């Protein structure tokens with residue numbers, strides 16, 4: 001039975017990859033420079049105005065996109081300087097902006113190289129990495145794009161606009177609305193307060209059922225890039241291993257020409273060509289392939305090849321060439337009744353849940369923060385994280401590939417609490433979001449599983465159909481990876497878990513239940529695992545556990561909120577995890593990597609404090625406890641034949 005299920009994955013994956021991933025129409029390749037492609041980042045200061053008018057629609061009524069924003073006289077006042085990427089909420093001193101709900105307007109001028117505006121053989125694309133939540137984009141006052149969803153990129157081909165006149169610059173205006181509804185992902189509701197004895201006229205607040213602050217704005221880079229008019233639109237890679245031969249299946253989509261030739265070259269890390277092919281679809285074979293292994297599982301983790309794709313296309317104006325290079329990791333993923341296998345070896349997730357969150361910038365992308373977080377992860381000996389509770393920046397996913405940090409890639413399906421949010425309207429949008437997410441992240445070897453949601457109301461009646469459809473669709477999009485969602489429902493009531501490949505369970509024993517009583521953890525946790533496993537015979541990940549901890553609060557014997565309590569609680573969990581990981585538990589992810597901002601509430605002392613690091617990335621005592629544990633776990637799951645084992649050497653934490 002065990003082997004049969006593993007086998008089914010291994011066999012079905014390669015057979016289905018062609019049809020599954022082909023369901024996706026249109027590409028969203030990361031914009032990389034090449035011999036045929038240029039890019040221009042538009043990060044920096046943009047003009048900004050929040051529309052404080054009562055109906056939040058003054059910007060549309062006065063058509064703020066028609067002229068430079070600073071020239072429009074508006075009730076909402078002058079424009080502000082706004083950094084991009086950044087959330088707009090925490091950079092100012094105006095409390096109204098911090099909690100603003102409605103339309104905000106961003107604008108900047110971009111100067112374009114002459115060739116971009118004069119060479120009609122050049123395609124100019126505007127790409128927005130993340131605009132939370134709903135965005136409308138104009139270039140020189142002309143509507144070019146609209147997008148729903150705050151965590152995935154979208155693009156507009158603006159060639160015609162910038163090549164139609166003598167202009168060497170263009171004005172980009174982006175209106176963004178952070179209002180959430182029961183049908184958005186994540187969902188939310190606007191509550192109007194009509195009791196005029198308590199609230200001013202027109203008073204409303206936005207409520208959510210998720211536990212992170214609804215930061216908004218341009219969270220990732222906005223950039224312009226070029227391709228030739230006939231171009232490589234999408235590449236899909238799946239990999240397999242046959243004995244010591246690595247198999248790289250590729251499928252390439254071209255736009256702008258029906259008549260073209262494609263050549264592909266697979267280069268090793270030293271730049272040597274190890275395999276090559278032609279045509280839009282095929283399989284490359286790599287004898288004695290270096291596999292992509294997770295961090296701390298192998299002496300040489302995260303081995304990446306490069307797939308160089310060269311297009312020569314015939315167009316009305318003559319031949320055109322396009323070049324794109326994609327990093328490729330050769331690895332397999334499989335799930336049995338009790339194990340998660342990477343390259344056929346049992347993999348144990350020992351890692352964290354994260355958030356895109358930091359002081360001042362909110363959810364804005366930041367290179368120093370990114371590098372610090374990876375250094376902390378490697379110091380900790382973490383081999384995995386979940387992108388709780390939305391897809392993270394592409395640059396971060398690339399570093400996961402490069403460092404061997406395994407990712408459970410989660411959609412923004414957090415806080416699905418109302419029956420309305422399990423309706424067909426919501427489902428349709430959720431299916432589209434999964435398409436966007438798979439399209440963006442399908443080629444990352446680090447991504448080993450999709451998570452379609454976090455803690456939905458999966459015991460409500462519509463949840464059965466909702467998750468059956470959503471998971472089946474995700475598997476059809478990508479048959480090469482397992483699919484899950486993260487549950488907090490009981491094993492008896494959950495209607496979605498029958499469809500997952502791996503059960504991901506969150507529990508907060510002796511925190512939200514029996515608080516202060518760590519002595520109940522072992523019994524309750526063991527019962528949790530046994531119930532789920534007896535019912536489903538699927539591997540289980542403890543996808544969240546933790547305790548609110550204010551750094552610097554000490555209390556012995558431990559009391560809640562102290563560093564000692566956090567450590568004590570974790571230790572109780574670890575005792576049970578150590579038994580059950582010998583059987584069917586395949587991972588443990590602490591909640592949370594670092595403290596993060598939430599809505600205000602009596603339970604949150606300026607945000608959620610369950611981090612093992614503070615929001616400024618300084619360790620609490622629990623970080624040292626976990627570090628010891630993770631390095632020990634790494635030692636046990638080391639699969640390479642060599643005698644060298646992972647070691648956590650003081651002051652030189654990464655030996656690889």
Ligand code: GCB
Pocket residue numbers: 210211212389454455488506544591608610
């Ligand atoms: C959970 C949620 C997470 C919260 C966490 C908590 O179950 O998945 O988003 O932040 O609990 O700290 O309450």
